[in-house]
Amino acid sequence: MSQRTDALSGPILVCLAMILCGLGQFAEDRRLLAAETKTPDVSVLLHVTDENGQAVSGAELLVTKWTGRYEPLGEVHQTNNQGEAKLSFPFSDDFFYLLVRAESKANKIVDLHVDKDSTSKEFDVTLQAPTPGYVQVTANDHPVENAEFSWIEFTDNNGEKIVWTKDGVSMLDIVWPQSDAEGRLPLPLIPHDAILDFKVIHPDFRQVRLEGTPVKEGEIASVSLSSGVPVVVTVESHNKDGSTLADGTSIMVQMFTSGATRAADTVYHPFAVRDGKVTFTASPEKYNRLQLTTNDFFLSPPYFNYSTVIEPRLDLTSGQEVRFEAKSHPKRTVRGRIVDPDGNGIPGAFISTSFQHAGNDEGTENEQYTSIEEALRTWTSAGNGETDAEGNFEVEAPSGTLQIEPICAGYFSDPPVMYFQWSGDPESIIPDYKLHRVPKLKGKVVDASGKPRSGVVARLRHEGRGDADPVVITDANGEFELQMRRIPYSTKTTNLQTNLGVLAFDPHSNQAGLTTFEVTDEAATQSIVVTLSEQPVGWLRDPYHTSATEGTDTEWAEQVAQNRKQYAQGLPGKTVPDMRDGTWLNTEAKSLEDFHGKYVLLDFWFIGCGPCARDQPSVHAAYEAYRELGFTVVAMHINGQTAETVAKYARENNMDYPIFVDDPEGTVTKQFRELGVNYFPMYILLGPDGKIIHNDVHALTTSLRGEKLELIHEAIHSAQDRPKGN
Numbered sequence: 001m002s003q004r005t006d007a008l009s010g011p012i013l014v015c016l017a018m019i020l021c022g023l024g025q026f027a028e029d030r031r032l033l034a035a036e037t038k039t040p041d042v043s044v045l046l047h048v049t050d051e052n053g054q055a056v057s058g059a060e061l062l063v064t065k066w067t068g069r070y071e072p073l074g075e076v077h078q079t080n081n082q083g084e085a086k087l088s089f090p091f092s093d094d095f096f097y098l099l100v101r102a103e104s105k106a107n108k109i110v111d112l113h114v115d116k117d118s119t120s121k122e123f124d125v126t127l128q129a130p131t132p133g134y135v136q137v138t139a140n141d142h143p144v145e146n147a148e149f150s151w152i153e154f155t156d157n158n159g160e161k162i163v164w165t166k167d168g169v170s171m172l173d174i175v176w177p178q179s180d181a182e183g184r185l186p187l188p189l190i191p192h193d194a195i196l197d198f199k200v201i202h203p204d205f206r207q208v209r210l211e212g213t214p215v216k217e218g219e220i221a222s223v224s225l226s227s228g229v230p231v232v233v234t235v236e237s238h239n240k241d242g243s244t245l246a247d248g249t250s251i252m253v254q255m256f257t258s259g260a261t262r263a264a265d266t267v268y269h270p271f272a273v274r275d276g277k278v279t280f281t282a283s284p285e286k287y288n289r290l291q292l293t294t295n296d297f298f299l300s301p302p303y304f305n306y307s308t309v310i311e312p313r314l315d316l317t318s319g320q321e322v323r324f325e326a327k328s329h330p331k332r333t334v335r336g337r338i339v340d341p342d343g344n345g346i347p348g349a350f351i352s353t354s355f356q357h358a359g360n361d362e363g364t365e366n367e368q369y370t371s372i373e374e375a376l377r378t379w380t381s382a383g384n385g386e387t388d389a390e391g392n393f394e395v396e397a398p399s400g401t402l403q404i405e406p407i408c409a410g411y412f413s414d415p416p417v418m419y420f421q422w423s424g425d426p427e428s429i430i431p432d433y434k435l436h437r438v439p440k441l442k443g444k445v446v447d448a449s450g451k452p453r454s455g456v457v458a459r460l461r462h463e464g465r466g467d468a469d470p471v472v473i474t475d476a477n478g479e480f481e482l483q484m485r486r487i488p489y490s491t492k493t494t495n496l497q498t499n500l501g502v503l504a505f506d507p508h509s510n511q512a513g514l515t516t517f518e519v520t521d522e523a524a525t526q527s528i529v530v531t532l533s534e535q536p537v538g539w540l541r542d543p544y545h546t547s548a549t550e551g552t553d554t555e556w557a558e559q560v561a562q563n564r565k566q567y568a569q570g571l572p573g574k575t576v577p578d579m580r581d582g583t584w585l586n587t588e589a590k591s592l593e594d595f596h597g598k599y600v601l602l603d604f605w606f607i608g609c610g611p612c613a614r615d616q617p618s619v620h621a622a623y624e625a626y627r628e629l630g631f632t633v634v635a636m637h638i639n640g641q642t643a644e645t646v647a648k649y650a651r652e653n654n655m656d657y658p659i660f661v662d663d664p665e666g667t668v669t670k671q672f673r674e675l676g677v678n679y680f681p682m683y684i685l686l687g688p689d690g691k692i693i694h695n696d697v698h699a700l701t702t703s704l705r706g707e708k709l710e711l712i713h714e715a716i717h718s719a720q721d722r723p724k725g726n
Contacts, residue, residue, distance in 0.1 A: 003576055020444065037383070040162060042091045045122045047204060048083045048100060055083030056127055058708065061104040062172070063087055063112075066095040067384075069168045071107070098123075098170055101115055106130040106191045107174060109162055112643075131192040131215050135185040136222040139205055144225055150201040150269040152208075154194040155639055155664050161606075164188070165253050190215055195665060200225070201269050203280050208629060209264040212460060212670070226282040230321040231255070235276055235299065239326050241424075245297050245328040247623040252293045255314075257285055258559055270514050278326075287314040291381075296399055297328040300357035300380035307556075308373045321353065329355065329398035332384070334422055336430030336497045338391045338406045345391020349408035354379040356401040367648040375494050375688065379403055400423030404433065411435040412487045414520075441482040443528025444472050445504040447511070452478025455530060457498065457625050457709055458504045459618075461514065463544055464488035464497025468614035471621045472708065485614070487519055503543055504530040505710075507625040510717055511535065514543045523562025537718045540710035541702045556700070563676055563697050570675030570695045576602070576684065577671040579660050583643035585650060587658035595658075596686050600706065603635040604672065606683040607649050615705070616653065622709050623657045628687065629716050638680075639666035683708060685715060 023641050044063075048056045061077040064070040073096075079085045089096070100108040105127040114122060137147040140323035152164040167177045179185035185200065197211045206228030213221045233253075265283040272278075278292070290308060292299040303324060305314035312323045317375040338349045357380045383396030387406075405417045413435050420430050425556035444452045458480040459471035466488035471537070476479050480502075488497040500519050505512035511532040517524040564571060578591045589595060622632045635655060637646045639662040646661045662668045669677075675684070676697030683704035685694040693715050696703045704711055 003662050015042060022511060042096070042112075043086065043088045044098070044119045045120075046079065046085045046087070046098070046100070047122075047124045048079050048085075049124070049126055050105070051126060053127055054103070055079075055081070056102050057081045057083055059083070059085075059105075059127065061085055061087060061347055062099040063089050064097045064099055064172070067098060068098070069170060071099060071716075072171055080490070095343055100125050100127065101189075102127055104129065106189045110167050113607065113649075128191040128193070128487070130189040131187065131217055132170060132599065133186075133187045133215055133217055133220040134196075135179075135200060137179045137185050137200060137202075138222065139182045139202075139225040140683075143179070143181065144251065145179055145181050145183065147183075147185055147200055147205075147225070148269070149185070149188075149198055149268075150207060151197075151199040152188070152190070153197040154190065154215075155666065161639060161641075161666075163248060165268060167268075168437075170270075172522065181526060184219075187215065187220070191419070192216075196220070197402060199264070201280075202644075203268070205281055206283050207265065207267065207281075210429050210496045228321055229284050229316040231282050231316075231324070232321065233275060233278040233324045233326050235278060235292075235326045237273070237276055239328060239330055241330060241332045241337075243328075245273065245487065247275065249294055251278045251279060251299070252567070253278065253283060254289070254291045254293070255287050256289045257287055270620055284316050284317055284319045288315060290314060292326055294328075296331055297329060298355065299326045299328055299384055299398075300355070301326075301375075302380055304376050308360050309376050321386040323699050327357070329400075331396045332424050333394050333395050333399065333541060334425060334428075334430060335392065335394050335426070336401070337432045338387050338393065338408070339432050339434050340411070341434065341436060343432075343434075345387065345389070345409065346408055347387055347389045347408075349387040349391070349406045349411070349435070351385045351387065351393045351395055352407065353384070353395050354403040354404045354405075354425055355382050356403070364555070370620040372492070376403075390443075392687055397422065402430075404430060405436060407486070408435060409485045414496060416489070419671075423679045435490060438484050438486055439522060439525040441480075441484065441502065441519075441528060442526045443469075443480060443502060443515075443530065445480065445513070445532060446478060447532050453504075453506065455625075456504050456506050456532070458482065458502055458530065459621075459709065459712075460500060461498050461503040461543060462483065462488055462500045463491065466495040466497075467611065468618065469706075471618050473624060474488065480504075481539060496545055502528050502530055503715060505531060505535075505540055506532060507533075507629065507713065509535060511540075512543075516542055537714055540713055541707065560698060560700050567674065567676035567695075567697055570677075570684070572692050572694065572698075572725060573684050574692050575690055576677075576686065576692065577668055578634045578676065579634075579668050581667040582663050583661045583667075585643065585647050585661065586656060586660040589658060592634065592690065593635065595686075596690050597630070599626070599631040599688060600686040601630075601631070601633045601692075601704070601712065602684040603633055603688065604677050604684075605635060605637065606638050606681055607641050607646065609680050613653075615681050616655065620654060620657070625709065626712055626716065631712060633718065634660060635671075636660045636662065636668070637707050638662055638665055638669040681705065681718050685711060687715070 047060045050056055053331050057079055059079040060172055064075045065073055073089055077085050077087055096112045098110040107125055137144045155161050156349055177186040192213045196213045199207055199209045200223050201207045205225035208223045210221055227635055250270040252270045253267055267282055267284045290303040303311045305311040305313055314582040338346045340346050358378050385393045387393045387675050399422055402420045402422050403417045424572055441461050445456045447453055451452045455475050456474045460482055471483040472480050488491055490497045498519050501514050501516040503514050512535045513530045513532045515528055515530045568588040578593055580591045643661040650659055651674045674724055683696050687693045695713055696705055
């Protein structure tokens with residue numbers, strides 16, 4: 001896939017919440033308004049050539065959608081004698097990819113970057129010859145047979161960052177190689193000029209990761225596997241309905257460390273069931289989650305190891321073998337419908353389901369919501385889906401007590417989920433689930449005398465957990481409108497956080513104010529008044545004054561301490577790479593050195609990153625609010641797209657501040673990894689001297705991801721010598 005990586009999650013409690021509700025909370029936009037009932041068709045014109053510019057006729061083309069793996073949509077098409085083909089498909093979101101392959105050519109996966117406003121796309125695709133290279137795999141100086149790649153990442157000749165996993169390409173008929181008796185692990189069909197990052201895995205050995213390996217003919221690298229910690233999962237495979245999870249079934253193992261999927265020690269790979277067991281080898285590290293999935297069955301329970309949900313067996317630092325148990329649940333299809341307050345179907349709503357694996361046999365619609373910790377111990381994620389134009393949906397789930405959560409921008413559900421006792425009968429339909437419209441927050445900002453204040457930052461603040469809370473600058477009348485995507489969740493339970501606030505502050509002074517209200521009170525949401533008064537520096541960080549009463553999560557504190565050791569080059573007071581090996585947009589600058597004398601927010605992002613796109617309005621608001629006070633934004637697009645593609649995206653998305661696009665080799669991206677930039681979006685704030693003031697990877701409480709404007713404001717107004725603006 002083109003690179004879609006994990007976002008920086010924050011404290012451990014928020015991590016738990018993201019696991020429980022994350023597919024909903026952080027799902028991509030489907031539609032903001034239910035009025036958009038017609039799905040446009042996207043038309044794609046392809047021109048396929050070889051490296052010599054000759055048309056490739058008969059090349060196979062397959063449109064796919066990324067859902068955690070590439071899922072084919074429709075039939076395989078072929079290019080004509082001129083190497084051209086025209087494809088069309090209905091738009092739903094921007095996760096569409098095109099597989100292009102031809103005889104004696106490397107496989108090509110193209111991110112189509114479609115959106116509902118661009119119904120026609122044209123692409124020039126160049127297919128390259130593959131290179132018959134291999135990785136030599138040994139253990140104890142002996143060749144290892146049946147080793148596989150668990151992760152392959154490279155940038156192709158079109159500038160696309162490509163990530164392949166065995167499970168990710170399992171539906172595309174791409175041959176996934178294994179090492180032979182001589183320990184030679186052949187490369188899949190990869191272009192000859194690629195630079196690879198990859199991981200090699202074998203059930204009996206600890207995984208190994210290598211980075212920056214050029215592809216060439218013959219041996220490209222050698223890896224020596226070593227012993228690790230044996231992990232054995234016994235699967236209860238016989239079910240009441242007579243179904244059986246047979247030996248040889250492929251089980252997808254997801255066993256995460258804090259470094260997420262691409263981390264060296266994270267296990268993300270399918271293994272076959274043998275004698276009712278799944279056996280693999282992990283590193284002697286502390287893991288925080290183990291989850292198993294397969295095509296025809298759900299497997300429960302998932303295992304979590306956090307400070308509030310402790311599973312000691314996921315701490316493998318002792319090096320001793322660990323054993324887990326899992327039960328299989330046959331997948332079936334359940335149907336339902338999502339409607340608005342008027343009873344009309346809501347299209348484009350994202351549906352996530354869970355099933356109860358522990359506790360009482362039945363749940364009810366009026367059941368009191370549990371704590372996040374209890375919910376994680378009780379429920380296992382099932383299937384996901386999306387409503388059609390009439391609001392109907394179908395999702396996979398097992399029989400039993402189900403929990404259905406609909407997520408749709410512009411709507412909220414109260415309570416957040418519906419419980420449904422399902423017999424497994426496909427004729428038994430979930431009752432209509434009614435959603436409420438998220439109100440638009442309207443109000444004005446005034447000074448102590450009641451005079452309206454224009455040019456003031458107004459943003460949503462609350463004590464819950466949200467994603468990219470809205471922010472605007474007040475107009476000439478001091479008025480503002482804030483459009484929430486959805487109502488935040490509570491930090492301690494799975495309920496909604498309905499007590500919200502609007503925080504307002506003057507970029508040019510320390511005048512600020514906070515007004516709270518109940519978002520379910522429609523009248524209150526339409527007449528918010530925030531009065532500014534002088535506040536001490538630092539007040540904006542914690543306007544609710546919770547830091548003095550709430551302790552820091554112990555495990556998160558340990559993680560931050562580890563980050564400070566591992567990414568010491570990114571600590572406050574250090575300098576950052578100068579960003580010369582790439583392309584600059586929207587500026588005459590040639591490097592970061594040209595911005596010395598200004599505060600600089602480094603925004604690390606890439607096209608296709610949903611959290612990055614949702615956070616972009618707050619980045620732009622910071623640029624508009626503080627640019628006259630000696631501040632600027634530098635948005636660094638990691639390698640994976642051409643400068644032309646990024647420039648077009650920037651023009652279409654109001655990104656008028658300086659942008660740096662890394663070179664195809666990812667030179668600067670790799671340099672910033674040493675500072676902890678491994679999640680997206682990611683932020684670092686620099687002072688006028690070019691040194692780090694704040695790096696989110698070291699953030700214990702307040703982060704630039706959540707409070708960038710507040711931290712920028714504090715940095716500028718606490719400085720003795722304010723830099724001059726343009």
